[in-house]
Amino acid sequence: MSDALLPTAAKPASSFFPASRLAVSLLFLMNGFMVGAWAPKIPDFAERLLLSKSELGLMILLLGAGSLTLMPVAGALMARFGSARVAKGMAILLLPSLLLLTYAGKVWFAAVAIFWFGGFMGAMDVAMNTNAVAVEKSMGRAIMSSCHAFWSLGGLLGSSTGGLLISWFGVSVHAVVATAAAILMLVVAWPLVLPDAPHPAEKSERKRGLPLQPLPWILGVMALFSMVPEGAVLDWGAFYVRHELGADLVLSGFAFAAFSGTMAIMRFGGDLVRDRFGAVKTLRLSTLMALSGMLISGLAPNPEVAILGFAICGLGIANMVPIAFSAAGNIPGMAPGVGLSVATFMGYSGLLAAPSIIGFVAEHVGFAPVFLFLPVLLLVVLMLSGLARHADSIRH
Missing domain, CATH: 1.20.1250.20 (MFS general substrate transporter like domains)
Structure with missing residues (x-):
């Protein structure tokens, strides 16, 4: 715009x-x-x-x-x-x-x-x-x-x-x-609150309903695959370190605290990182960090290592969803609300639905294999990371 x-x-x-x-x-x-x-x-x-x-x-x-x-x-x-x-x-x-x-x-x-x-x-x-x-x-x-x-x-x-x-x-x-x-x-x-002007594409988008071009849906997949690991750690991280790695009640609470704490800290500083390196590089570094942290947690021999992995994962995931949302709201020729509604719908559906599916799977195979599978989703985000360039259009 x-x-x-x-x-x-x-x-x-x-x-x-x-x-x-x-x-x-x-x-x-x-x-x-x-x-x-x-x-x-x-x-x-x-x-x-x-x-x-x-x-x-x-x-x-x-x-x-x-x-x-x-x-x-x-x-x-x-x-x-x-x-x-x-x-x-x-x-x-x-x-x-x-x-x-x-x-x-x-x-x-x-x-x-x-x-x-x-x-x-x-x-x-x-x-x-x-x-x-x-x-x-x-x-x-x-x-x-x-x-x-x-x-x-x-x-x-x-x-x-x-x-x-x-x-x-x-x-x-x-x-x-x-x-x-x-x-x-x-x-x-x-x-x-900033009053935003009507977007030129809004009338046609409203008549068509759901967007027909694939880009908002692909960015929605990025948001989805970024939020599934987030939901997995928030809902099952403490359970994993307590029941599979033998942590006591106090230590198991640090699984949630380590992840959410590092994620919050990085989100307050994430915009400076993104302004310095650009959305694509920031997303790639963040995804690699999240992937590494998840692998560390899945392969952890004890609770302390798993908690460290969750902390690293939180640092990485912190900027992934905001960048995906920014990109979805800056798709050329598309009303920001249309692209964002797709990305938020797909992303939050993963956050809401994935924990129950993960719990069902983990009941049969355990949580360690689940945490080792989640990096596959992050690899998909990494492969699609070039699309984060749309988030940088705020400077143009």
């Missing part, structure tokens, strides 16, 4: 952290905070509704179904209204989710509430990623990795404060306080 197609507010900014970047960072922070605040509510949610483990699993599956259902809807809406308006609208609809989940007294209402939560969380995710692409274009520099770092920070804040509030004051007070905090983030961000 040339500068002529951008609104006045979107002309290249000289500031390192302009208002538009603060706004989109706050949107990521709010979304992650809502997700993090939900995590400590799950035990009460299950107990209040008398859900078995399998029934709770179905409820959580509904959350993922909501996300995957409304993500494409967000893409279609952005083709008409732009990412700023859709991100704000989806954020408003997301706000009452924690209250609905807290006060749901019937299973059917809880099912609707959790579908609502997942749906508008996912729809907002697509819109805020698209707005981050618009901010990248306006600044002429990468910001996507740091935006995802703010999402991780929001999740950490939401989960850590949520546990304390629930233990001190109960689930109702927690829901009100968490919702108020999310409202505050949105109020601060609201007037600063």
